[in-house]
Amino acid sequence: MSYTEDFDRSLSDPESFWRTQAASVDWHTPPAAIFKDGRWFVDGELNTSWLALDFHVENGRGDQDALIYDSPVTGTKQRYTYRELLEEVGRAAGALQRSGLTQGDRVVIYMPMVPEAVIAMLACARVGAIHSLVFGGFAAPELASRIDDAEPRLLITASCGIEFDRVIPYKPLVDDALELADHNVEHVIFLLRDQCEVSLSVNETSWTDFVADADPVEAVPVAATDPLYILYTSGTTGKPKGVVRDHGGHAVALRYSMSLVYGVGPGDVFWSASDVGWVVGHSYIVYAPLLTGCTTVLFEGKPVRTPDAGTFWRIISEYGVNVFFTAPTAFRAVRKEDPEAAMMKGHDLSSLRTLFLAGERTDPSTYEWLVDILGIPVVDHWWQTETGWPIAASPVGIEALAMKSGSANFPMPGFDVRILDENHIEQEAGSEGDVVIRLPLPPGCLPTVWRDHERFEKSYLSIHPGYYHTGDGGYFDEDGYLFIMGRTDDVINVAGHRLSTGEMEEIVAAHPAVAECAVIGIGDSDKGQVPVGLMVLKDGANIDARSLQSELVAAVRAHVGGIANFKRAVVVQRLPKTRSGKILRQVIRKIADNQAYDPPATIDDPAILEEIKDRLVDEGVGLVALSPE
Ligand code: COA
Ligand code: AMP
Numbered sequence: 001m002s003y004t005e006d007f008d009r010s011l012s013d014p015e016s017f018w019r020t021q022a023a024s025v026d027w028h029t030p031p032a033a034i035f036k037d038g039r040w041f042v043d044g045e046l047n048t049s050w051l052a053l054d055f056h057v058e059n060g061r062g063d064q065d066a067l068i069y070d071s072p073v074t075g076t077k078q079r080y081t082y083r084e085l086l087e088e089v090g091r092a093a094g095a096l097q098r099s100g101l102t103q104g105d106r107v108v109i110y111m112p113m114v115p116e117a118v119i120a121m122l123a124c125a126r127v128g129a130i131h132s133l134v135f136g137g138f139a140a141p142e143l144a145s146r147i148d149d150a151e152p153r154l155l156i157t158a159s160c161g162i163e164f165d166r167v168i169p170y171k172p173l174v175d176d177a178l179e180l181a182d183h184n185v186e187h188v189i190f191l192l193r194d195q196c197e198v199s200l201s202v203n204e205t206s207w208t209d210f211v212a213d214a215d216p217v218e219a220v221p222v223a224a225t226d227p228l229y230i231l232y233t234s235g236t237t238g239k240p241k242g243v244v245r246d247h248g249g250h251a252v253a254l255r256y257s258m259s260l261v262y263g264v265g266p267g268d269v270f271w272s273a274s275d276v277g278w279v280v281g282h283s284y285i286v287y288a289p290l291l292t293g294c295t296t297v298l299f300e301g302k303p304v305r306t307p308d309a310g311t312f313w314r315i316i317s318e319y320g321v322n323v324f325f326t327a328p329t330a331f332r333a334v335r336k337e338d339p340e341a342a343m344m345k346g347h348d349l350s351s352l353r354t355l356f357l358a359g360e361r362t363d364p365s366t367y368e369w370l371v372d373i374l375g376i377p378v379v380d381h382w383w384q385t386e387t388g389w390p391i392a393a394s395p396v397g398i399e400a401l402a403m404k405s406g407s408a409n410f411p412m413p414g415f416d417v418r419i420l421d422e423n424h425i426e427q428e429a430g431s432e433g434d435v436v437i438r439l440p441l442p443p444g445c446l447p448t449v450w451r452d453h454e455r456f457e458k459s460y461l462s463i464h465p466g467y468y469h470t471g472d473g474g475y476f477d478e479d480g481y482l483f484i485m486g487r488t489d490d491v492i493n494v495a496g497h498r499l500s501t502g503e504m505e506e507i508v509a510a511h512p513a514v515a516e517c518a519v520i521g522i523g524d525s526d527k528g529q530v531p532v533g534l535m536v537l538k539d540g541a542n543i544d545a546r547s548l549q550s551e552l553v554a555a556v557r558a559h560v561g562g563i564a565n566f567k568r569a570v571v572v573q574r575l576p577k578t579r580s581g582k583i584l585r586q587v588i589r590k591i592a593d594n595q596a597y598d599p600p601a602t603i604d605d606p607a608i609l610e611e612i613k614d615r616l617v618d619e620g621v622g623l624v625a626l627s628p629e
Contacts, residue, residue: 003395003410006260010413010442017413018443021256025291026055028221031248040443041224041248048228048247049093049126050219052290053086056266061293062086064267068319069115071300072307073162074195080115082293085122088115090216092123098214099154099187103128103222106152106230108185110134110143110174112161113300116191116207117276118286120156121229125247128222132230132242135277136161136168137497139561140176142240146232147181149242149450155188156207160196164305171198224248230450231279233385234500235459236490242450243385245282250388253414253444254288257389261381261412262323263354263397266293271315272325273299278497279385280358284325288389297321303330310343317347324352327359327496328366328380329528335366336526341373349374354396356381359496360528361484364405382408382484384470385498386460388444391415391437391470392482407481408474414442417482419475424464432475434488436467490585492521492529497563501531501585504566507559508533508552513541518575519566520589522612524603531556532603533569534588534621545571568603570613573622591619 010017015034022031022041031044056062062083069078080088101107107124109131111117117133124131132150134143147155155178161168171190178185190198191207200206228247232240258264270289274280276298289296297319303312303326312334316324335341355370355378362380370378377400381393392408392415394401403409411417416438419427427433439461445468449456463469471491474484487493490502501519508517515538521529533552537543543551549569556566576584592612603609616622 001398003399003401003413006395006398006413007411011416014414014440014442018252021443022252024255025251026051031224035440038440039225039246039447041252044224044248045221046224046247046251047126047128047219047221048251048287048291049089049122051251052122052125052287053082053089054219056082056293057086059293061266064293065295066290067115067118067296067298069298069300070315070319071113072311073164073301074193078115085119087216088119089122089126090218091211091214092119093126093219094214094217095211096123096127096129096154097217099210101127101129101153103220104130104226105154106130106132106150107154107156108132108134108143108147108150108152110136110155110157110170111191111276112136112158113275113298114158114191114193115298116156116158118298121276121282121286122290125228126219127217128220128226130227130229132232133277133282134232135275135497135563136170137277137561137563139558140173141180141559142561143173143177144180145240147177147185148183149232149240150230151183153186155185156191157188158191159193159198162195162300164302167195169196169198222247225447227450229282231282231385233279234491234498234503236500236502238500238503238506240500241455241459242452243279243446244448244450245388245444246447249443249445249447250287251291253389253442254283255291257412258288258292258294259397260395261390261393261397262325262356264289264292264294264323268292268294268322269297269320269351270294270323270325271297271299271319271321273303273312273330274326274359274496279383279388280325283388295319302333304333304337308343309334309337310347313344313347313349316349316352320351322351323354323356325356325358328357328362329360329495329526331357331370332366332526335369344373352376354379356393358383358390360493361406361408361486367405377403379403380406380408382472382482386446387415387441388446391417392484404477404479404481406483407477408484409481411482418467420464420467427475429476429478432473432485434464435470435472435474435482435484436464437470438467441468492531494521494529494531494563494565495527499531499560499564503560504531504533504556504564507555508535508569511548511552511555513537513543513548515539516575516583518583518585518588520585520592522589522603523593526602527565530568530603531564531566532592533566534572534575534616535569536573536575537571568609572616574620576619576621588616588621591615591621
């Protein structure tokens with residue numbers, strides 16, 4: 001079997017190709033129809049929690065570690081075998097049922113990186129409830145908007161998260177979110193952590209009491225097309241999109257991706273240093289490793305300062321990690337602290353076969369550094385919340401293909417990637433355009449947006465008819481390597497976190513002194529991109545640039561969260577517009593972008609800010625005031 005054979009067969013005869021892949025999943029009722037009316041495996045039945053736990057216990061893996069929790073921020077290390085994890089999940093599922101939750105009900109999970117987050121996810125899957133995780137770094141209004149859209153009966157949360165040595169109490173955030181939300185959540189469950197106590201009120205229960213004495217329940221078979229989860233992601237507007245993932249296509253695609261892309265099998269140790277609140281965490285901390293019978297590592301900490309830049313190396317050697325996956329920004333942080341990789345010394349990294357990077361394009365300098373210090377294949381691979389698994393990668397599991405620095409490598413089987421211009425004309429090698437995927441999308445990708453199919457069609461399917469619009473721009477080179485160069489819409493990637501500049505614009509525009517504004521992403525050597533606000537003030541607005549900047553920084557932080565990294569707001573005389581009055585954001589972005597600097601710099605560098613200011617003035621944006629630090 002070769003990559004080319006698999007790829008060609010997946011496109012020429014998708015039904016037969018995915019029928020073969022579906023055989024690797026132990027269905028409750030195997031699907032007879034592979035693809036019908038735009039959905040995969042429509043008449044199949046299965047349970048994702050059963051496949052991730054019971055299947056392995058029944059097949060002799062009960063005593064193997066399923067989950068290793070390593071939390072330098074709390075000084076905790078804990079292991080769960082498959083049998084132990086099954087017991088915990090069975091009991092939590094019993095508690096969910098006891099609380100009256102039934103199939104199809106939603107549960108919002110707003111938790112830090114703790115085992116209970118994984119247990120809650122698998123418990124929901126076990127009873128056919130739909131979970132929706134909200135990343136713990138989001139502020140209350142973000143949580144509230146997701147609660148209003150998903151309409152959960154339960155909210156499962158914790159008393160706090162921990163950022164380096166800072167305890168972040170969740171109760172005030174949760175209280176605010178529930179106050180802001182129109183939807184009424186029936187019950188809130190708090191995991192009470194030693195680092196932060198809370199007093200609970202009516203309709204609030206501790207996790208310990210919630211699961212106490214609950215009878216474990218068996219997994220309920222659900223339809224392959226039933227939703228397993230909703231995961232909200234940023235789009236062009238302030239309202240996040242509820243990406244729906246179904247049980248059947250998801251299980252098949254993730255199993256396939258583990259052998260094809262990651263070259264991983266049962267018994268391997270897989271570590272994805274992301275967060276369960278992001279798609280990478282859903283797919284490659286929780287579901288794919290457990291569906292495959294691997295040991296997965298759940299890491300609560302940061303690559304630096306927890307306690308130092310040697311944390312990644314310590315974990316890889318301590319648990320014998322075979323495959324590691326993280327975002328380039330995490331390694332940029334490590335490299336900044338330890339450019340010579342001196343902290344690798346003393347750690348046996350011989351177990352590590354491959355490093356995978358995603359979340360943003362890996363800059364060639366970081367890529368070369370990693371190849372140099374590790375001496376193993378380093379794979380930049382590209383995907384999105386919407387697809388749930390890699391669209392492009394190097395198929396390490398079936399063939400060792402040479403990789404090119406700066407490229408996301410090759411489209412994976414099932415993904416017919418094309419490059420189109422605005423008139424839907426396919427582009428030649430070397431020419432940049434919209435990166436699209438010819439329909440149908442393979443199993444595992446979103447079939448719809450939660451309760452808004454019209455938005456799904458409008459956002460993804462209507463821009464280039466017959467194709468899924470990824471929102472990324474890029475090109476194929478002469479050798480067939482795919483280069484993803486960045487978003488063509490209002491989405492930016494800040495330290496591997498996907499954010500909407502449209503949403504930040506709504507917040508900035510709401511300030512009484514602001515007449516109009518544009519928020520754009522500017523290249524940053526640490527975070528990849530950071531948002532910068534450009535504002536035209538109302539006539540007679542009586543506020544100095546420094547105060548305005550601080551108020552806007554505080555407003556974005558309160559609304560979105562610190563992860564937005566919104567730290568710069570610049571007053572300008574005018575914003576370039578089309579004749580019809582539309583602000584030319586793409587044009588401003590190009591003028592101001594910091595990407596071309598060599599060596600790369602951060603936006604906090606005063607010289608860079610001066611340079612950007614000059615360019616904006618030269619291009620007629622007419623900068624009035626650049627707020628000092
Ligand atoms: N809860 C509360 N606050 C959070 C948070 C969380 N889960 N995550 C981040 N924040 C806060 C940070 O503490 C920081 O606050 P500050 O402004 O008060 O200092 C702010 O949000 C910005 O965070 P970030 O940009 O993430 O910087 P960092 O220094 O905390 O971490 C990295 C840097 C590179 C380690 C981190 O961004 C990272 O791990 N990124 C990868 C993300 C990822 O895995 N993406 C998925 C693709 S693989
Ligand atoms: P998310 O949905 O949060 O996973 O973010 C998806 C977006 O991140 C993509 O649309 C890309 O813009 C970007 N992205 C992810 N991985 C890569 C990569 N390897 N190269 C370039 N961009 C990437």
